[in-house]
Amino acid sequence: xxxxxxxxxxxxxxxxxxxxxxxxxxxxxxxxxxxxxxxxxxxxxxxxxxxxxxxxxxxxxxxxxxxxxxxxxxxxxxxxxxxxxxxxxxxxxxxxxxxxxxxxxxxxxxxxxxxxxxxxxxxxxxxxxxxxxxxxxxxxxxxxxxxxxx
Numbered sequence: 001x002x003x004x005x006x007x008x009x010x011x012x013x014x015x016x017x018x019x020x021x022x023x024x025x026x027x028x029x030x031x032x033x034x035x036x037x038x039x040x041x042x043x044x045x046x047x048x049x050x051x052x053x054x055x056x057x058x059x060x061x062x063x064x065x066x067x068x069x070x071x072x073x074x075x076x077x078x079x080x081x082x083x084x085x086x087x088x089x090x091x092x093x094x095x096x097x098x099x100x101x102x103x104x105x106x107x108x109x110x111x112x113x114x115x116x117x118x119x120x121x122x123x124x125x126x127x128x129x130x131x132x133x134x135x136x137x138x139x140x141x142x143x144x145x146x147x148x149x150x
Contacts, residue, residue, distance in 0.1 A: 007077045011050040012037030013062050013085040014124035021103040022121050023092075024112060025057050028099050033112040035082065035121050036098075050083060058101060059093035062086060068124040069132040071116070074142060084124045114139045 012035040015023040024033045036057035040049040047064060054062045062085035071080040092101055104112065109121045116136035123132040135142045 010039045010080045012082045013054040015085050025098040026100040034117040057097045059090050061089040063088045067131050068127045072135050082120045
């Protein structure tokens with residue numbers, strides 16, 4: 001197998017509060033605002049990786065409710081699976097991986113995060129039953145979006 005054709009898989013959890021706001025974290029490494037998440041370990045299943053990543057970045061234990069989108073970073077070969085999640089335990093805390101966290105409206109998501117990461121949160125906030133499927137270059141969306149089953 002040609003190693004340049006390999007992909008990595010990441011996961012992110014979009015957590016909504018009782019007011020419909022989403023939790024965004026500001027990453028320590030690049031200062032970007034995005035949903036908590038990260039790359040799966042090679043021997044890790046998807047849901048274990050999701051809950052681990054969210055806990056590492058927020059201090060919260062979550063349970064996935066629905067897969068809301070699949071996104072591919074076309075330049076880096078990263079496929080991201082995004083889930084809407086609900087909190088089951090823990091307390092929101094600053095961690096080694098996050099500088100800050102805040103609950104934001106859809107408008108605030110668009111002003112804080114770049115397009116490629118904001119759309120993941122917005123798709124989860126507006127989720128209507130079918131996951132979105134999108135491509136991006138790390139900053140901007142590429143091509144037309146679709147939903148599974150359409």
